[in-house]
Amino acid sequence: MSTAPKTDTREAIMSAARLTVQSEGYNALSFRDLATAVGIKSASVHHHFPTKGDLAEALVCRYSEDFSARMAPLIEQSFDEAIAGYVALFRGAFDGGNRMCLGGMMSAEVSALPEPARKRLEGFAQVHRGFLRTVLAKKHKRLSAEALDVRAMAIYTAMEGAQLVARGLGGDVKVFDNAVEVYRATGLLD
Amino acid sequence: MSTAPKTDTREAIMSAARLTVQSEGYNALSFRDLATAVGIKSASVHHHFPTKGDLAEALVCRYSEDFSARMAPLIEQSFDEAIAGYVALFRGAFDGGNRMCLGGMMSAEVSALPEPARKRLEGFAQVHRGFLRTVLAKKHKRLSAEALDVRAMAIYTAMEGAQLVARGLGGDVKVFDNAVEVYRATGLLD
DNA sequence: ACCTGAACACCGTTCAAGT
DNA sequence: ACCTGAACACCGTTCAAGT
Numbered sequence: 484m485s486t487a488p489k490t491d492t493r494e495a496i497m498s499a500a501r502l503t504v505q506s507e508g509y510n511a512l513s514f515r516d517l518a519t520a521v522g523i524k525s526a527s528v529h530h531h532f533p534t535k536g537d538l539a540e541a542l543v544c545r546y547s548e549d550f551s552a553r554m555a556p557l558i559e560q561s562f563d564e565a566i567a568g569y570v571a572l573f574r575g576a577f578d579g580g581n582r583m584c585l586g587g588m589m590s591a592e593v594s595a596l597p598e599p600a601r602k603r604l605e606g607f608a609q610v611h612r613g614f615l616r617t618v619l620a621k622k623h624k625r626l627s628a629e630a631l632d633v634r635a636m637a638i639y640t641a642m643e644g645a646q647l648v649a650r651g652l653g654g655d656v657k658v659f660d661n662a663v664e665v666y667r668a669t670g671l672l673d
Numbered sequence: 674m675s676t677a678p679k680t681d682t683r684e685a686i687m688s689a690a691r692l693t694v695q696s697e698g699y700n701a702l703s704f705r706d707l708a709t710a711v712g713i714k715s716a717s718v719h720h721h722f723p724t725k726g727d728l729a730e731a732l733v734c735r736y737s738e739d740f741s742a743r744m745a746p747l748i749e750q751s752f753d754e755a756i757a758g759y760v761a762l763f764r765g766a767f768d769g770g771n772r773m774c775l776g777g778m779m780s781a782e783v784s785a786l787p788e789p790a791r792k793r794l795e796g797f798a799q800v801h802r803g804f805l806r807t808v809l810a811k812k813h814k815r816l817s818a819e820a821l822d823v824r825a826m827a828i829y830t831a832m833e834g835a836q837l838v839a840r841g842l843g844g845d846v847k848v849f850d851n852a853v854e855v856y857r858a859t860g861l862l863d
Numbered sequence: 864a865c866c867t868g869a870a871c872a873c874c875g876t877t878c879a880a881g882t
Numbered sequence: 883a884c885c886t887g888a889a890c891a892c893c894g895t896t897c898a899a900g901t
Contacts, residue, residue, distance in 0.1 A: 507784050508782050508785070510701050511700050583781065587838075588781055590840055590841025591698060591841075592781070593843075594697050594698070594701070595698070595701060601843065608838065608842060633852075633855055636848065636855075637835075637852040640831070640834040640837070641856070641861075642834065643834040643838055644833040645827075645830040647780050647830070648780055648826070648829065650780055651781075651783050651794050651798070652795055652798060653783075653791065653795075661826060662823075662826060662827040664823070665824050666861065669859060669860040669861045670860040671831075671856065671861050
């Protein structure tokens, strides 16, 4: 297999870092805490990720891949099911800890990111736009490619906002659910 | 007058801190940089704000007041004008630097905030809910108070999301404008 | 009341050194 | 290749000391 066990130190660092970024933020991420979590010393983390910015880039890249993989099976489903599944991916952040989409968190902290990591953030937005464009295209056969893209992005931004605000209010899933229900009722998710 | 000149050190600290939080984030805010900006020493900042958390609380509180003051004149206008004015308040963040709503930024970094500051964040959400509820009530005479509240919050979350994502994509106002246009076209802002 | 220098335990990063 | 201790300039915070 080309995909080895992959339970090595580098993977352990990324795994621990991802959770911390989602719950505390990138600026709150510490190489020393990370090192302690995986059982090495702070200086050793730099062997796998020369700078914190390099780790940020790897994290956004990996998160995009993971999100993409979880959206993939939804494409074959009906429009309503695909949208519901997409919403569920964001809603899942509230299960077990007040986490947040890593893309949304990094968007807030973009000023701390080096250029390569910012590019990955654009890639993350592309992943959402691409998925939603495909889903929307099923239902809106007459919309132009541009119109589908713009509409796709609006759904993505609305989901990030519902998650951001609900998180700020103590991880109140009700706030998230209520917002999504209005999105649906008013037609944003049609 | 009860409102004195107010150009004292405390105000200077809050003013500088607000801009830094909006552009870099709360976790990136440094007491030492703040001290340098206002011409005192790091330890002196603690005389005005004992802890960083106290400063956070004061910042969210003040920001809520300012936002509320800027929304107030919109209430007397027509529904469309009020919504347009509300959207403009969020759009203004992109003028001069890639800033972000302080409430949105603090929502992402909520884990770093002490309880009193989190309460102020709830107050900030209340300010938006209260304003939008009043505006929506003009148009939707038959909606219940609860329905108006939920709808108001959904508009607030959608605006925060459009700003968050646009900021993440390099402060691209086009992303923000496009998202708002879809919000409007689909009926979320009706 | 308002400010300060010095100390504390933190932070990312670098580097020479180990295996 | 992978790890380490020690050093650097940073961070929030505390405190005794100044005016």
